[in-house]
Amino acid sequence: MILTRQGSRLRISGGAxxxxxxxxxxxxxxxxxxxxxxxEWFPGCIQPSQSILQMWRGARLTVxxxxxxxxxxxxxxxxxxxxxxxxxxxLSMGCAHHVxxxxxxxxxxxxxxxxxxxxxx
Numbered sequence: 001m002i003l004t005r006q007g008s009r010l011r012i013s014g015g016a017x018x019x020x021x022x023x024x025x026x027x028x029x030x031x032x033x034x035x036x037x038x039x040e041w042f043p044g045c046i047q048p049s050q051s052i053l054q055m056w057r058g059a060r061l062t063v064x065x066x067x068x069x070x071x072x073x074x075x076x077x078x079x080x081x082x083x084x085x086x087x088x089x090x091l092s093m094g095c096a097h098h099v100x101x102x103x104x105x106x107x108x109x110x111x112x113x114x115x116x117x118x119x120x121x
Contacts, residue, residue, distance in 0.1 A: 001037050012038055031055055060085050063120060070095045070115040071102055079103060080117060 001014040012034045031053070038045065046053075062085035063069060069083040081099050084091045098115065101108045113119060 001034070001041075003038070003041075010038075027055055060088070062086075065119075067115055068095055069117050069120070070098050071112055071117060073117065 001012065004011040004013075014034065014037070015030060035046075035053075061083045063083050066085065067083075068085075068087075068091055069080050071080060072078075073080050079099050079102070081092075081095045084095070095115075098108055098110055098112075102112060
C-alpha cells in the first residue's frame with residue numbers, strides 16, 4: 001500500500017489485477033481492501049461511505065520474464081523503453097541511460113540482448 005498526499009487529497013494505491021476483466025465486483029473488492037488498510041493505519045480518518053472516494057486503474061505493460069523491453073525496435077530510428085510493469089519510475093533513469101548508450105554506439109553496462117525485444121521470441 002502506498003499513501004501519497006496530493007494537496008487536500010489522499011491517494012491510496014496498491015494491488016494488481018492480472019488480465020482484462022473489469023467487473024463491478026472486482027472494483028468493490030479493491031475499494032474495500034484499500035479502505036480497510038487505510039482505516040487500520042489511520043482509524044477514523046474518513047467515513048468509508050463518503051461519495052468523494054474515486055477509483056482509478058492504470059494498465060502497466062509487462063512481459064513474462066518481468067524485465068523491461070529496452071533497445072532497438074527493428075524500425076530504423078525507433079527505440080524502445082517500455083514494459084516496466086510496476087517498476088516504471090524505479091527503472092526509468094537506468095533504462096533511459098541504457099538506450100542513450102545504444103543510440104550513441106557506446107558499450108553498455110547491461111548486456112543489450114538481456115533487455116532486447118528479440119529475447120521474447
